[in-house]
Amino acid sequence: MCGIIGYVGQQKAVDVVIEGLRRLEYRGYDSAGVAVVAGNEVQVRRRAGKLANLEKLLAEQPLPLSTFGMGHTRWATHGAPTDRNAHPHMDEAAQVAVVHNGIIENFASLRAQLEDGGVMLASDTDTEVVSHLLAQAFDGDLAEAMRAVCRRLEGAFTLVAIHAAQPDVVVGARRNSPLVVGRGEGENFLGSDVSAFISHTRHAVELGQDQVVEIRPHQIVVTTFDGKPADVKEYEVDWDASAAEKGGYDYFMLKEIHEQPKAVADTLLGRIDDDGHLQLDEMRLSDEDLREIDKVVIIGCGTAYHSGLIAKYSIEHWTRIPVEVEVASEFRYRDPILGRHTLVIAISQSGETMDTLMAIRHAREQESRVLAICNVNGSTIPRESDAVVYTYAGPEIAVASTKAFLTQIVAVNLVALYLAQVRGTKWGDEIIRHIDELAAMPEAVDRVLDTVEPMRALARELVDAKAVLFLGRHVGYPVALEGALKLKELAYMHAEGFAAGELKHGPIALIEQDLPVVVIVPPRSRKVLHDKIVSNIQEIRARGARTIVIAEEGDDTVAPYADTLVPVPAVPTLLQPIVATVPLQVFACELASAKGYDVDQPRNLAKSVTVE
């Protein structure tokens, strides 16, 4: 939610900044802006809309040559997505420029104080107060001014600033919002995430909470908000710039859908030790802690929540520990019953989702153990957790989550099996058998991708459909929810997922002639479930629905009731979401594209939601 980049070095800053913003645009695309400091002057260009609008403006009104600069791509919170609300924001004397990600919760009172002091604010944003406060606090040292201002701010923020009177430094600060430093040779970077500078350096410095960083071409200085030297962690990014390119695909989403076999395989790599035991080496909870767990609570948002719903089936089945699953945004406000023996599993691709972060903080305050399942190394949620299991999906750029979802399903199965191993609810050979089943998933997903063309054709055929329903049972139910979410966010269509058995309790009234209904059919080995859903398909078909049936290969029993049959490889029930979700991803992607919508950057959305 909002992308930020800062640069100091020898290159033309505006070029580095625009390139970084292009990679960060997935974080928000309501406006974009850039500022440079040159000749003791700060100059800003900013424009509402996508980055292309800013580039057009820069072509008409070029910035002066400078090797110090910063940029911002916005997901609007305070103030409409207009030119005047676009970042960077400046003080009245145009000495300081500021970009911001997050929400400054006490901005109204700060704004009132500034206005009482005669300051005229030029935008509706919470950010602008920071530029005026920095200008007032500046006494020759921008980092010192930043520390003083940050101590007055409440809420979540990443800030980056430059000042005309101190043109050799770019200063950043963070509280509850992401900011990473890129260490180059004679140049340094700030970024909301490493993709901002990945084409220049893979050496990254992870900042902690409430820290201020000053970057100069040959120096990085990090302090706390109180000015004390701060501990930081350096690491190497394990992917390169090509991973953040489209690689010949029309959309990042399509590329990421096709990367799923590899992402699943990578997430499984190295999980069995020399003694044949499942190992999760980022697991910092002792076996004793894990044996004491008497309840698991899983939290996540959107797609991550759906993988949590799937996790419930695996964890309860293999460990017999009761599992609750909850959307993170509701969690802490209902006073959940938590304690030392509760394991809270937080699932998040980005590791920065504010609802999830606040939920884990609440859980830790209640002394619960927190295990994060996350895709972004060094992000806030794993850093604030007791243990982390990383998914190795690589960078996910498209706003719609695809490969992260499949790898989250793999990760929750690994966690379930690990708990079973530690608690002795499964024998070692059973665990290895299940790991082998997981190891067969990359090939199964590959096969789905090879046979998915009819799903594309169907999407083009249904481009004018008013709504689509999705039905599933057991782990097929979260798949139905995920299929509907993809369609809503990409094709802006009314789409709902239901537990198939629940349909007769109300939603069946929605069925009308030719309404497309996608049904995820459980494997034939689950006879009771399977028979029930075949009945459900007949019920909706009798009422005129157009049935699109996803069933395992060779399932002839459903064929007579399917207007379109989408076969997927036969796999164990608990792993069926890994194959059954893929056609739904392709369907939503193709339908959005057929409607002419922006597949990678759907309206109103941002990849990483860092506000509550």
Ligand code: M6R
């Ligand atoms: O980064 P996270 O996994 O925490 O993000 C959670 C949701 O915002 C995310 O899954 C969202 O629902 C996706 N855009 C769905 O495709």
